[in-house]
Amino acid sequence: MTDTTLRYITMLRMIPRYPRTITANRLRDGLHDHGFEVDLRTIQRDLGRLSAWFPLIADEDTRPYGWAYDAEATSNMIPALDLPAALTLELARAYLTPVLPQRALRHLKPHFEEAQQTLERQHHPLGKWPDQVRVINRGLMTQRPAVDGAVLEIVSEALLRERQCELRYQARHWDRPETIRVHPYGLILRDPNIYLVCRIDGREGVRQLVLHRASDATLREAPAEEREDFDLDNYIQSGAMGQLLSDQPIRLELRCDRPVLSHIEESPLGDDQVIEPVSADQFHVIVTVSDTQDLRWWLMAQAPHLDIRAPAWLREAVVEKLNAAVQRQAGI
Incomplete structure (x- = not known):
């Protein structure tokens, strides 16, 4: 393979998809980093030749021209998809x-x-x-909140480049939108919402921002704060995404009817879950879980099929909610 062919391939890999662009000067610098010593005029000629064979476009509204792949072009480059x-x-x-x-x-x-x-x-x-093929999400089929695509794009870039970004954000409990500067740690897609896990300048602790509540975003070149002790998987497993109701884990003991067994076996409530048969129709479950809103909802939904043996305070909390629901519906 000739040096010219290798240079062409390297250039094609450096050119972004529109609306992002790259100039001939930046291509020359990039080629230099890859060991190709060519002048600006050669690169300009190369771009002209390559645009005859590949879906390359020049943004003539900028000086110098910015080059990009056509936004609608397929990516049928080497190697071909198998x-x-x-x-x-x-x-x-x-x-x-x-x-x-x-x-x-x-x-x-x-x-x-x-x-x-x-x-x-x-x-x-x-x-x-x-x-x-269809994808049906579990639970109530509510309409997803609209996320501003520009906000998602900027937040994603800030996360990948480890940069700070500013958001115009309206939290549920705020009187009006505020402009906040954030240090992004990760994105979590928990249907139907997209969450930005981050730290907000001037505020303590790791926060979750629901992206559909952000109306504007600006990328900043300042580096984001490093959190060597932060791990996204550990953060999720801690129960933080389940609306924690208390900081202490729960040693949950349940006696469940047989119809719940398959669900518990296929989707354990925790890593240390232990299942013990009690009779042909019932089994005992012991597991350590986080005290989350999701756990409370699940216990109330499964209430006809299980007994909460421990802790007693959790059983009382669930009973109180169920009694309130019965009284409300009975009063209609």
């Missing part, structure tokens, strides 16, 4: 389409289209996959 990769992208499309805002999905559209073209080109039965 069937497993195409199927994976089709699965991703089925799952992500109901979760992500449309602006975020537009960035993935060329990859999804290439996957579909690959399946159709090879006359593979998987080409019918989009018509045969």
